[in-house]
Amino acid sequence: MSPAPFPPIEPPGSSALWEGYLRAGLQAAETAPGDVGEVVGVGGRLDPASLLAAYRHGIFPMGLGEGGTPPMGWWCPRWRGVLEPGTVHVSRSLRRSLRRFTVTVDEDFAGVLTACADPERDGFWITDAIRSAYTELHALGWAHSVEVRDDDGALVGGLYGVAIGGLFAGESMFHHVTDASKAALVGLDRLVGADGDPRRIIDVQWRTPHLGTLGVVEVHRREYLTRLEHALQAPALDLAAMVRGSL
Known part of the structure; x- marks a missing residue:
């Protein structure tokens, strides 16, 4: 690809x-x-x-x-899960895990999408139509993947989503080893928060207990939509180009 x-x-x-x-x-x-x-x-x-x-x-x-x-x-x-860029919680154990991983952006969008769409996963919802639509968005430069690899180079975790201006809307994440999906979110947080622009937001749709441990908070829909207006005015980030110097 x-x-x-x-x-x-x-x-x-x-x-x-x-x-x-x-x-x-x-x-x-x-x-x-x-x-x-x-x-x-x-x-x-x-x-x-x-x-x-x-x-x-x-x-x-x-x-x-x-x-x-x-x-x-x-x-x-009605209540949206949001991670404020630069505020991800990294526990001591997660910090140790991060040393085992390499994080990249847009090097294997198809692989991440396939792993997220595994029909054996609980809560499976990514159909062939969704896969096709986001593959097309990726080809246009709007949809992005964050890959997490182990020391052998195997894809062990990741996430994908849509970036528009200062918004990164996360769609799905996966892991094959402990902490790999967390590593993907930590990597994304560092990239999106790199310039300190307060308009930027990472949208994770719903706050789950798992995401809450990483610093995801809930905001009411009205607040989210107001913040979204400002986020869309922020300049787009070339995430793939940034990854080498930021992670």
């Missing part, structure tokens, strides 16, 4: 109808009870322009059927 281009290539624009649909869904979610307000749209397409429009509105796709199958749901959680 060819390296992701930088700066990323903007695809032909999404339809005004689609963007209006997303905005209407967000407005309706504000008055919806409980988890009903998590899904702000159903259906739609996974072409690059539609995906980027969704992320710019604070929305991400995940199928509503078993194993992520259709219909496609477009999500904007």
